[in-house]
Amino acid sequence: MPTPHYGQPRYRVIADHLRRRIESGVIPPGSLLPAESMLASEFRASRGTIRQAVAALRESGLVTTEHGRGTYTNVGSYEYAPDRSAELQTRQRDVAADAELADLFDIEVGAVLIERQSVTRKGKIVETVIKAYRLPPTSEGN
Structure with missing residues (x-):
């Protein structure tokens, strides 16, 4: 993902991209995020940068990390349905x-x-x- 980030930290750009995937349902509620190594490859970033991005998502309540299991999107922490009346x-x-x-x-x-x-x-x-x-x-x- 070689896009300019205009002074924004790289981990924040990655976190925002993942947040959009989660909120749009591309990564459904309760599902496992891709492994750090896969995200590092996709975004052409270090694993440390990926960890910072995931930490930002965790702080905002979008994901939960279970030691040895991975990082899951939180069910019900965001409006998954595009129709707000749903x-x-x-x-x-x-x-x-x-x-x-x-x-x-x-x-x-x-x-x-x-x-x-x-x-x-x-x-x-x-x-x-x-x-x-x-x-x-x-x-x-x-």
């Missing part, structure tokens, strides 16, 4: 991994995952349903 409802629950999820997470079928479901409604009409899954936090190192 209502966003979220819920989180533990679910058993089916065969597909177990394969994706490299865990056993039936292992516990955390499911975040976001439902956007306009009146009584459901516009979108987004489900995101992640491993539960471990007691190791916490």
Whole structure:
């Protein structure tokens, strides 16, 4: 992303670009941000600069970082639906991994995952349903 930043710190330019992706739904609520190395490659920046950008997003409440797991967009911390009259409802629950999820997470079928479901409604009409899954936090190192 070789664009001029006109005196603005590089990490701030990157944070603003990621913020636009999150707010527009390109990176959906509850989903994992790309790895630092991928972002560093995409933006042609050092990992330290990427860490500063992610820290800025964390300070603004758009993302949460879990040690050893990655950085997730926060569900409900921004208006995901383009239509401001739409209502966003979220819920989180533990679910058993089916065969597909177990394969994706490299865990056993039936292992516990955390499911975040976001439902956007306009009146009584459901516009979108987004489900995101992640491993539960471990007691190791916490």
